Amino acid sequence: MGFRSGALNGLVQTILKLTVPGVADFYQGTEFWDQSLVDPDNRRPIDFAARTDASVQATPLAELLAGWRDGRVKQAVIARLLRLRRRCPDLFVRGRYQKLTLEGPRAAHLIAFMRELDGLQLVTIVLHLPYRLLGDGDALMMPPDTWRETVVCLPGSRSEMVLHDVLRRYDPLVT
Numbered sequence: 001m002g003f004r005s006g007a008l009n010g011l012v013q014t015i016l017k018l019t020v021p022g023v024a025d026f027y028q029g030t031e032f033w034d035q036s037l038v039d040p041d042n043r044r045p046i047d048f049a050a051r052t053d054a055s056v057q058a059t060p061l062a063e064l065l066a067g068w069r070d071g072r073v074k075q076a077v078i079a080r081l082l083r084l085r086r087r088c089p090d091l092f093v094r095g096r097y098q099k100l101t102l103e104g105p106r107a108a109h110l111i112a113f114m115r116e117l118d119g120l121q122l123v124t125i126v127l128h129l130p131y132r133l134l135g136d137g138d139a140l141m142m143p144p145d146t147w148r149e150t151v152v153c154l155p156g157s158r159s160e161m162v163l164h165d166v167l168r169r170y171d172p173l174v175t
Contacts, residue, residue: 005131007033007068008140012111012126014074018081019115019124021097031078032071051075061167068140077167084122084166091117100125104150109133112152123163125152 010033018024027034031051054072064073085092092115100112100123109129115122127133133142 004134004138004140007074008127008130008134011074011077011140012128012130014077015081015124015126016111018078018085019092019122020113021092021095021115024082024085026078031075033069033074065140073140080167088120088122091115091120091122095120095122098155100155101153102150103153106133106147106150110150110152114155122166123152123154 017026032054054075059072059076061073061076064076067073095115095117098114098116100114102110102112109127109132110125111128112123112125114124130142133146135143
């Protein structure tokens with residue numbers, strides 16, 4: 001279970017790195033899982049062919065999560081969020097950061113915030129302490145009823161919001 005919770009924490013760190021205020025910084029070669037105990041450096045061999053092959057595939061997120069051990073899910077998250085940052089640079093440079101309120105039985109297991117600029121909003125919801133939620137098996141996903149009665153409180157009128165899951169789509173913001 002340790003590697004699974006570590007992988008989930010790695011995905012959370014990756015998502016946060018790309019959505020919180022500031023500059024997203026990655027070490028070359030850590031687009032897949034990196035289990036080194038020190039900062040990676042350029043002296044390590046990097047399998048560029050594997051990264052290139054994985055980066056051009058429009059693989060659905062569910063399939064990548066099912067095969068999470070190969071690390072392609074991490075690369076896909078990076079690619080999709082970098083694409084979003086490129087399409088909406090002002091949101092990430094000047095966008096306001098707002099912590100969102102969480103309520104319910106699993107609220108302590110989530111971190112949620114919103115970035116907003118000129119009516120464009122990005123809501124980020126990530127896991128906190130996933131080890132306690134993982135059951136048996138090898139899947140990274142938790143059963144859907146895990147989140148029953150846990151609510152993310154969005155500001156304003158939700159009836160006016162149009163939500164897109166930018167991680168599930170290969171090309172974010174394309175409807």
